[in-house]
Amino acid sequence: MFGTTGLFNELQRIQREMEEVFGSTPWANGIRSSNTGFPPVNVGTTADEVDVYFFAPGVNPESWDISIQNNVLSVAGERRVIREEGASYYRKERFDGEFRRTFSLPDDIDAEKVDANYKDGVLHVRLQRKESSKPRQIKVN
């Protein structure tokens, strides 16, 4: 399925999509952005918050290292795949090791109001927008 060319095209496609999304302000592709390919990430927004989902099954919960500095969200962790010695392996497709993904955040994120929840192998990071930047209904008299 993934010949050398196919995989390369796929990577290019992902990069292109990343650029489409993060290449424009406020989601600029920050100089500190990094991507190990694992875990896959989805990002969604509402008027109140930005939600980032990391599809990272089997991560040691104690290894999660989530931080925000200079408006960059950094998420790191470790997944160790235990290999059985003496067994014959037919497939080894799963990611093994340490990973880190970083994202430049929109300017209106309140770094004090962030929570993260790891459930069924999905890390959900919720970032609240600052009160002042939320859309406000203006009444017409």
Next chain:
Amino acid sequence: MTDKTELATKNETDIKPVAKQSEPSIRPAVDIFEDESGITLHADMPGISRDRLNVKVEGETLTIDGDAQIPVPEGMEPLYADVRATHYQRSFTLSSEMDTDKVEASLNHGVLTLRIPKREEHKPRKIEVKVG
């Protein structure tokens, strides 16, 4: 889309209308290894809880599938997505020495572990030699 389905499609005649596009599904990454007593499979299925997972054996085909459940706030607009489907599916063909009645499954932080033991009757048989 499993390998099996693709094979089936190739055997169909040209007259048949194009099949309706099925729901896109994710093929979970797996590790599979064998030791003396059986085969172990680990599959990455983030977002899958116990009650949304299906493991079934039909004939000699083992299928794992399920739908991920992701908590999404109301009115959320997608901004970027590596993962574009919530349905997982993958099939494997087993061989006859596998004891499909004794498959054990467990789920931990979105990783499915399956243990498929080998049948007991596959022990070597001793043959007596008569001296005439």
